[in-house]
Amino acid sequence: MRAFPANGIRCFVLYILSTWLTVGNVEAKITIHSLFSPNKKLELQVVTDTQISFCLLHKENVLLSSLPLGLQLEGGTVLGPEARLLSVERTEQQETIPSPLYRKDTIHTRYNQLDFLFDNGFGITFRMYDGGAAYRFYTQWADSLYITQEHTGFLFTEDYTCYIPYSRGEPNPFQSSFENTYAVTPLSGFEKDKLAFLPLLVCLENNVKVVLTESDLESYPGMYLKGEKVPKGYVFQGVFAPIPSETNVHPFRGQVVPVAYSEVLAATSGTRTFPWRIMAISEKDTELPVNDLVYCLGAPNKTGPTDWIKPGKVAWEWWNNWGITGVDFQAGINTETYKYYIDFAAENGIEYVVLDEGWSPPSGHDIMKTIPEIDLEELVDYAGQKNVDLILWCVGYVLDNKLEEACRVYSEMGFKGFKVDFMDRDDQPVVDMLYRIAETAARYRITVNFHGMYKPTGFNRTFPNVLNFEGVFGMEQSKWSREDLVTYDVTFPYIRMLAGPVDYTQGGMRNVTREDFHPVYNHPMAAGTRARQVATYIVFDNPLVMLCDNPVAYRKEQETTDFITKIPVVWDQTCILKGELGKYIVSARRKDSRWFVGGLTDWNERTLTIDLSFLEPGRTYNAHIFRDGVNAHRHATDYKTETKTVTTEQVLTVLLRPGGGFAIMFEVADNPPCDTL
Structure with a gap:
């Protein structure tokens, strides 16, 4: 902890920038709590005197600073401004994290931590890793909390280039598949009235880059960013989807679509930790694809042993539109077509075949129903004889309606996984639903592929049976x-x-x-x-990966198929x-x-x-x-x-x-x- 005079020093200027104050608003001295990364290259300077804010430095060069941090509760109380600091705890930690279904089998990491406890029953934890910084709120209230806003934001003083994935949801940006290319633009070019989903990258000076994202997103909405020019620079302001107050059910697929929102972001337990806000830092671009902060900051495994979880490759029919030829039956969503895909998978050592959309009547919104052309028990028996496992596609909301029954019945029948699709939201009710699906599936030893899904947030550490994510x-x-x-x-x-x-x-x-x-x-x-x-089977992280083309094409190109099937997935x-x-x-x-x-x-x-x-x-x-x-x-x-x-x-x-x-x-x-x- 250091006390600095309130004039003429860099940290004080950053404090003013981050708290949006003027010199006349600040006392003669401010207290700066400094936290370094283990390798000493990164420094986080936290100020708690009037507002809670921080600045992040790399080799003494300022990367970014924060807006004043706070949690706003229903009724107007804001946990943050003018809070009285009760205690500061400083710790150093080394961790060895098993990661058997990841890009490496074990993660060895270390971090330095500052924990601030304030009056009014809340605190903030800051961590510094060699690969970046993170912070999160925690509360210690006996009663439930109704959060109406989280005050978070990132301030840059220069008009840096950034890579922005805008939400494509129109007119509702909170209803989105989290799929888009990147708009490469200066910070000043952030499009008005749009929101960006995470992760988002900013190119700083000297080839340093920062990726903004989050981890341990449990019972809380995901964060979006809104960019704007402000007098002191360029800011990314955190924005969150409120809890829907009214929804409609899509008549075809059973997708649940919000049509109105409440004023509450999260209705939650009063004693809990909140998601980590992550600033991943790289000196070289090659550090970014192997940065493990999101996984390390995810909650530890909640499912127990992982030896039953089988990663692998999947013969997939939807992309190629069930496009097999040269057979004596009509190709399509029927038992004979899936036997053909099973035969192909068995021939090539492919672990799974997925039954994508259509095996269950979509308009019925009932996962326990099957179309007449499909005999599930016959397919499971046939696949079992060929040492191939089957995955069932479903809409997340439809699965959730009969979650326990579906997991019990289909696991007993012999199905090994669900491909869960069309959530297209990350508000608190959907996040809760996905945790519910992952936990229930794990109890029945079912793997999960979350399609139509927001980015991973450490979910695969918490629930290792969730093997892959779209987004x-x-x-x-x-x-x-x-x-x-x-x-x-x-x-x-x-x-x-x-x-x-x-x-x-x-x-x-x-x-x-x-x-x-x-x-x-x-x-x-x-x-x-x-x-x-x-x-791509080597470059991309994908422990459950599709072969998207049809068996006829792969058989004609057997040399290519043989090379692909030799590539591991973990x-x-x-x-x-x-x-x-x-x-x-x-x-x-x-x-x-x-x-x-x-x-x-x-x-x-x-x-x-x-x-x-x-x-x-x-x-x-x-x-x-x-x-x-x-x-x-x-x-x-x-x-x-x-x-x-x-x-x-x-x-x-x-x-x-x-x-x-x-x-x-x-x-x-x-x-x-x-x-x-």
């Missing part, structure tokens, strides 16, 4: 949109993927150049090269070898003794040199390479495979065509082939 502008968009997925693919790993895994649904075999791409709903294309599609170790936000990325991942390296580029051709020093010293490896063909810039399906013998002292050079990629599998060599570098 990403994925391959389904290519069925109806001309948006640039190729550029997005080398952007979101640095922003959205920081928060957790992505249900991107890749694997398209109809690969086309930028000039040839156009959306086709029934026979969709994949922009970029074939090798790019293969590489990892012991992950690192980013090189990359630049919005341009390219090269990821390296290890499972047991095998390493996999995947690379993606934007629409610019790029030659990349891969340093192999990440491999185990003294070992020789067979490098199985799947890369763009010499004509992939004209015919995006063109690719080449080759195997080379390499060691850790060598480098590999790979040419990526526009919209291209590459994938390499490194196996310890027993009998090296003759083709040696």
